[in-house]
Amino acid sequence: MFDLAIIGAGPAGMSAALTAADHGLTVVVIDEQQRAGGQIFRQPPETFAGSVLHPTAGYGWATELIRRFEADPRLTTEFGWSAIGVLHDDAEPDGLCVAINHPEHGTRMIGARRLLIATGAYDLPVAFPGWTLPGVMTAGGVQTLVKAQKIAPVGDVVLAGAHPLLLLVADLLIRDGVPVREVAFAQSIPTPVDMLRALGAVPGHLRMLTETGAILARLVRKRVRVSSRTIVTAARGTEHVSRIELARVDRRWKVTGAPREVAASHLVLGYGFSASTELARQIGCELVFDSPRGGWVVAHDERLQTSVPGVFVAGEPTGVAGADQSRAEGTLAGLGIAASLGRAVPAAAFAEAERGIHASTRFSAVVQSIFEPVRGALGDLATRETTVCRCELVTRGELDDFLESSPFVSNVNAVKLSCRTGMGPCQGRYCENSVGAILASAREQTIGLGGRFSAHLPIKPVPVGDLRDLDAVTEQPASDGSDTGRSAS
Amino acid sequence: MTERYDVVVVGGGLLGCLTAWMAARDGAHVLLVDKDQVNQHASGQNAGSLHFQLEYRMVEAGEEAARVAAEAMPLHLDAAGMWARMEDEIGEPLGVRQTGGLMVAENSGQVGMLEFKAELERSWGLDVRTLDRAELDDVAPYLSRDIVAANLSALEGKADARIAAPAVGRAAIAAGATVRARSRLVGAHRVPTGWEVTLRETDRAGGERARTVRTEAVVLAAGVWTTELGRVFGAELPTVPLALTMTVTSKIPKFIPHLVQHAGARLSLKQSLDNTVLIGGGWPARLMRDANGVPAFDRKHQLIPQSIAGNARAAVNTVPALERVPAVRSWVGATTVAPDQLPLVGAVRGAPGVFVATGGSAFTLGPSFARVLTDLIAGRSPDIDLAPYDPARFAEGSVS
Numbered sequence: 043m044f045d046l047a048i049i050g051a052g053p054a055g056m057s058a059a060l061t062a063a064d065h066g067l068t069v070v071v072i073d074e075q076q077r078a079g080g081q082i083f084r085q086p087p088e089t090f091a092g093s094v095l096h097p098t099a100g101y102g103w104a105t106e107l108i109r110r111f112e113a114d115p116r117l118t119t120e121f122g123w124s125a126i127g128v129l130h131d132d133a134e135p136d137g138l139c140v141a142i143n144h145p146e147h148g149t150r151m152i153g154a155r156r157l158l159i160a161t162g163a164y165d166l167p168v169a170f171p172g173w174t175l176p177g178v179m180t181a182g183g184v185q186t187l188v189k190a191q192k193i194a195p196v197g198d199v200v201l202a203g204a205h206p207l208l209l210l211v212a213d214l215l216i217r218d219g220v221p222v223r224e225v226a227f228a229q230s231i232p233t234p235v236d237m238l239r240a241l242g243a244v245p246g247h248l249r250m251l252t253e254t255g256a257i258l259a260r261l262v263r264k265r266v267r268v269s270s271r272t273i274v275t276a277a278r279g280t281e282h283v284s285r286i287e288l289a290r291v292d293r294r295w296k297v298t299g300a301p302r303e304v305a306a307s308h309l310v311l312g313y314g315f316s317a318s319t320e321l322a323r324q325i326g327c328e329l330v331f332d333s334p335r336g337g338w339v340v341a342h343d344e345r346l347q348t349s350v351p352g353v354f355v356a357g358e359p360t361g362v363a364g365a366d367q368s369r370a371e372g373t374l375a376g377l378g379i380a381a382s383l384g385r386a387v388p389a390a391a392f393a394e395a396e397r398g399i400h401a402s403t404r405f406s407a408v409v410q411s412i413f414e415p416v417r418g419a420l421g422d423l424a425t426r427e428t429t430v431c432r433c434e435l436v437t438r439g440e441l442d443d444f445l446e447s448s449p450f451v452s453n454v455n456a457v458k459l460s461c462r463t464g465m466g467p468c469q470g471r472y473c474e475n476s477v478g479a480i481l482a483s484a485r486e487q488t489i490g491l492g493g494r495f496s497a498h499l500p501i502k503p504v505p506v507g508d509l510r511d512l513d514a515v516t517e518q519p520a521s522d523g524s525d526t527g528r529s530a531s
Numbered sequence: 532m533t534e535r536y537d538v539v540v541v542g543g544g545l546l547g548c549l550t551a552w553m554a555a556r557d558g559a560h561v562l563l564v565d566k567d568q569v570n571q572h573a574s575g576q577n578a579g580s581l582h583f584q585l586e587y588r589m590v591e592a593g594e595e596a597a598r599v600a601a602e603a604m605p606l607h608l609d610a611a612g613m614w615a616r617m618e619d620e621i622g623e624p625l626g627v628r629q630t631g632g633l634m635v636a637e638n639s640g641q642v643g644m645l646e647f648k649a650e651l652e653r654s655w656g657l658d659v660r661t662l663d664r665a666e667l668d669d670v671a672p673y674l675s676r677d678i679v680a681a682n683l684s685a686l687e688g689k690a691d692a693r694i695a696a697p698a699v700g701r702a703a704i705a706a707g708a709t710v711r712a713r714s715r716l717v718g719a720h721r722v723p724t725g726w727e728v729t730l731r732e733t734d735r736a737g738g739e740r741a742r743t744v745r746t747e748a749v750v751l752a753a754g755v756w757t758t759e760l761g762r763v764f765g766a767e768l769p770t771v772p773l774a775l776t777m778t779v780t781s782k783i784p785k786f787i788p789h790l791v792q793h794a795g796a797r798l799s800l801k802q803s804l805d806n807t808v809l810i811g812g813g814w815p816a817r818l819m820r821d822a823n824g825v826p827a828f829d830r831k832h833q834l835i836p837q838s839i840a841g842n843a844r845a846a847v848n849t850v851p852a853l854e855r856v857p858a859v860r861s862w863v864g865a866t867t868v869a870p871d872q873l874p875l876v877g878a879v880r881g882a883p884g885v886f887v888a889t890g891g892s893a894f895t896l897g898p899s900f901a902r903v904l905t906d907l908i909a910g911r912s913p914d915i916d917l918a919p920y921d922p923a924r925f926a927e928g929s930v931s
Contacts, residue, residue: 129836130817139836151836164808326831448569448697450543450710456568459575459693462805466858487735498860503781506810507854508786509843509861512836 044070044118044519046141046379047154049125049321052080053104053365054357054372055160056111061376063116065385068519070118070152072125072142078111079104080162082365084190101365118519123150127499128157128353129512130327137353139516143500149508153516156352156379159322160372163315163336163358166415169430169438169476170423172277181211181312194218197307200286202274204224205413208312214256215310216264223306226263226272226288228295228313228416235304245521275301275423277309295419313415315362320469322359323497325350331490333417334410337475338494345378346371354379363406370398409428421479430480431473433466437488438480445484452485453493454478467503470495536562536709538908539728539746541716542758543567544574546893548699549901550712552621554750554908555706562744563700563708566715566756570696572828573754576864577894578627578777578809579692580790580799581614583607583657584634584684585648586892587797588813589872597651600872602699602919603891604655606899609915611686613898622745623698626691628802632680632790633662633671635849641794648794652684652859659684673786675851687790689801692894695804708893714742719749719763725884726764748908751887752900753866755828757875764882766877769925770867770890774832775818776842778861780853782806793851798845800853808853810846814838816863832863867893873919878907880923887922 045067048055056078059069071078075431077085083104123142126149131139133157140152165180172178181197181203186191188211197223201208212225229432261268273295276287286309287301317336319329328341328349338364340348340355347354356375357368374395381387426428426439444461445451454477457463464470470477474495482489500509540551543565551563566573573609585704589600636642642661649659660683667674667681668844672679700710711732718729725747732742751760751768761768787845792812799812815838819830839861856891869875869890886907888900903913 127834130833131836141836302791326833430827447701449704450565450569450700451697452712453568453571456571456697456712459570460697462693465859467857469860485735488737491733492734496831496862498862499839500858500860503857503859505855506778506780506843506858507847509604509858510777510840510847512843513840 043134043137043153043155044068045154045318045383045515046070046156046158047072047138047152047158048158049140050080050160050162050357051075051078051111051119051121052082052160052162052357052368053107054368054375055080055158056107056365057369057372058158058160058356058376058379059117060110060114061373062380063114065376065380065387066455067380067383067385069116070120070154070519072120072140072152074122074124076121078108081186083108084186086190086192089239090192103369104365107369124502125321126501126504128321129499131516133179134516141499141512143504143508149504149511149514151512151514153518155383156354158375158379159340159348159353159355159359160357161318161321161359163317163362164471165311166313166316166475167472168311168313168420168423169428169473170274170276171425172429173277174272174429174432175277175279175283176281177279177283177307178277178309178311181205181207182311182315184310185211185214188214194220195308198223198305199308199310200224200304200306201310201312202286202288203312204415205312205314206230206409208310209257211310211312212261212266216260216266221263222261222266223304224267224269224288226269226274228271228273228291229413230271230293273297273423274309274311283307283309286399291419295416295420313420314413315358316471316475317359317362318361320471320497320501323349323494324499324501325353327353327355329446330492331494332361333489334414335363345381346375347382363402364409366404367399367406370395370402374399375462417475417479418483421476424480426474430476431463431466433468433472434462436461441477441480442484444483452481452487454481454489454495455493457481458495465491465497469497469501473494533727534562534742534744536560536645536744536746538562538748538750539564539744540750540752540756542711542756543569543696543700543710544572544752544754545570545696545699546574546888546897546900547750548696548703549604549897550750550752550904551708551710552703552706552886553901553905555703555708557905559874559908561703561708562746563703563710564714564716565712569700570711572708573864573866574696574894575692576777576862577692577866578799578801578811579689579695579803579894580801581611581627581688581690581895582632582790582799582892583611583686583895584652584659584682584792586813587792587794590644590648590794594647594805596872597648598827601651601655603873604652604657605915606874606896608656608920610899613902614690617898621698621702623701625695625698626689628804629686630788631690632684632687632792634792634794635674635681636794637677637679640793642680644794645680646778649682658686659682671789673850673852675849678849689790689803691804707928716760716763719832724930741810748890749885750904750908751879751885751890754889754893755826755865757867757887757889761879761887764879764885766879766882766885767926768879768887770875772818772826772828772865772867772869774818774863774865776814776816776834776838776861776863777809777810777811778858779810780808781857781859783808783856786852787850793845793849796845797842798849801852807859808856810842812845814842814844820864828865830908832865834861834863870925874900875922876903876920877917877922880926
């Protein structure tokens with residue numbers, strides 16, 4: 043059995059792995075991507091020319107962290123494998139079994155005494171008319187395509203949402219020669235000072251205060267319209283987006299006027315991020331609703347242990363707070379896990395790790411307060427015809443009718459069961475926010491009281507045949523602690 | 532002012548909703564309460580089988596156990612007829628399809644079991660026919676070539692466990708019942724006209740408050756919570772909780788019209804009207820318990836790796852096309868059986884006006900349970916002999 047299995051090789055997972063290994067733990071790190079870095083420092087495939095990572099200014103530490111992680115012979119890594127669930131086996135009462143799956147190689151079971159969930163975050167999905175049309179993308183997705191795959195949209199682009207990442211992506215696109223027509227923010231004008239303060243904790247970037255000015259200058263020079271108190275109410279087109287409707291909103295993001303149209307072939311949305319908590323949900327960890335911190339986040343104690351003994355959490359699943367904080371939490375989790383396994387961890391090490399978190403929290407708290415999405419208003423963007431659950435093709439109208447006819451329903455899982463919203467392959471990642479907001483509005487209750495979707499193994503679909511291997515013997519670390527257990531990369 | 536009802540039904544599963552609906556239709560003033568949400572637990576978590584043949588769990592323990600289990604056949608036959616009429620009476624789809632159920636056999640031992648079972652079932656009036664391989668080629672070409680025979684019961688099939696209870700809940704409201712979620716029964720005491728019960732309710736702001744209501748009759752339709760609720764009324768209602776595993780696939784074109792069970796393995800599978808395939812059959816999961824070993828039904832029960840694997844193996848061995856179909860989720864539902872595998876149905880001894888039904892196929896048999904409960908509430912004598920299901924049969928000195 044490994045001492046520690048880490049799910050996710052982003053800033054939190056990498057720093058936790060190195061810290062744990064420094065304290066003598068056997069560590070396996072599982073990530074569904076091909077290389078370390080997580081989404082924020084997603085590296086181009088090794089086969090690409092110029093596949094060197096260029097982290098944004100302010101994250102110079104990333105290059106060094108990835109280099110140390112990739113070069114560390116003590117770590118076992120499983121890239122290209124998805125963690126599909128964590129199970130308890132009576133035969134191994136002191137450990138957990140992590141089920142991992144690969145599209146070609148099937149299912150394997152890895153035994154570990156401790157688990158660290160460092161699964162990051164994903165773009166907050168928002169349902170409005172036309173959001174499922176080809177050409178509608180998310181800011182994080184576009185950033186990944188441009189930076190890791192060297193693919194940029196073709197044609198005119200409108201960026202809309204509420205998150206400072208939009209500025210960064212607009213800049214990336216402009217540098218790539220993509221015509222950006224408009225960048226629309228739903229907030230009432232974030233002052234330049236707000237923006238500058240905020241950019242320090244974006245889970246995608248930058249402490250680069252000076253560079254922000256340069257971005258704005260480039261946008262102005264390219265005659266890009268940057269609007270505030272403006273929200274996208276629809277994406278129009280037949281086979282593909284061709285027009286975007288933008289409307290003025292009030293302070294609470296309620297639409298106040300008739301929309302105007304902007305011709306564009308792509309709409310890039312950036313309303314912020316949702317913590318990736320499916321694995322924590324599957325395991326049975328307690329979650330709390332904290333809107334500024336990314337919605338449903340994993341509850342934990344001061345050493346980042348969740349409500350499930352032996353299961354720890356670090357990075358965005360504790361609350362979306364950016365790469366600096368993720369890295370700091372990874373270190374603290376690594377120390378806490380080592381201590382929980384009886385390793386001697388000096389109090390000074392804990393104190394330093396906590397200082398690191400404290401420092402990054404100053405930035406992230408600012409971002410969270412300025413850029414918290416107005417979830418109720420976002421829920422109202424969906425009209426009766428809007429598909430809310432794109433896996434199961436459930437419309438807002440079906441949800442409204444169900445809620446009206448079933449007054450006894452006040453929980454999102456009851457909506458899920460009756461309406462199938464969240465029952466498809468994405469297990470609700472795409473629609474939970476919309477369903478939660480719509481339910482809260484219909485019942486005049488808080489989103490938190492409506493609860494959150496449960497998640498189940500496999501948290502990403504695998505063939506029925508691959509479930510047959512869930513009772514396979516769990517894999518052990520190489521006995522000499524060297525890198526013989528390391529998978530080919 | 533204290534609210535007054537003729538009947539308080541505790542438990543918003545299928546059985547509770549059906550009982551509330553039938554009693555309200557009878558003219559009673561009905562309150563249905565659930566501590567969580569309607570359909571949140573076993574009724575919404577089970578796979579919606581309508582199985583009237585004896586199940587694998589009833590025959591795996593031997594012929595004598597099978598004969599005892601067969602005593603519930605009058606309830607099964609009654610339920611089969613009621614399911615066939617239910618959508619018309621409710622006025623909404625419930626996903627009911629009685630297009631036949633197969634129990635399949637892979638070897639001569641299992642075929643012998645099928646023959647024994649068919650004879651026993653026919654003696655109780657269930658129409659069952661054994662199909663040979665040539666007939667299966669025609670009737671069920673999706674089955675593995677290793678399947679050599681199957682028992683077909685034309686009455687079997689499925690209902691949609693996702694939607695059935697809420698639909699019946701809506702019908703209950705239309706018939707005049709009040710339905711309240713997040714309302715937990717926490718206390719009861721006798722009053723001259725029946726019972727005064729205390730409900731702890733959660734309001735829209737998340738706060739809690741107590742509500743007191745008076746009622747002439749109380750129906751416990753609370754599945755795994757039956758034993759706990761029985762104590763509130765001073766009654767011992769022994770039940771055994773079972774945590775079971777189920778798996779559902781993504782949607783695939785229709786190819787399985789039957790409910791499929793296995794004579795030699797824990798397997799039950801069917802294709803839902805949504806085109807997903809539901810796979811179950813009684814594979815155990817780990818029931819969570821508190822520090823004292825008492826089942827903690829409000830916690831998330833745990834999957835057991837061997838159960839998911841074993842269930843998937845049985846499914847793929849029986850229907851090979853499932854091997855590459857994406858599985859979307861495996862989950863655990865907790866259900867109830869009585870110590871002797873027969874349900875508990877009837878009046879609760881020592882608690883006048885309190886009635887109970889649970890245990891053993893309460894989804895499939897829900898309509899029949901609800902009908903006899905409604906008769907008992909109204910003081911009518913049910914047309915099914917409830918003696919074998921007497922809730923007091925486990926009490927000391929019981930003569931049943």
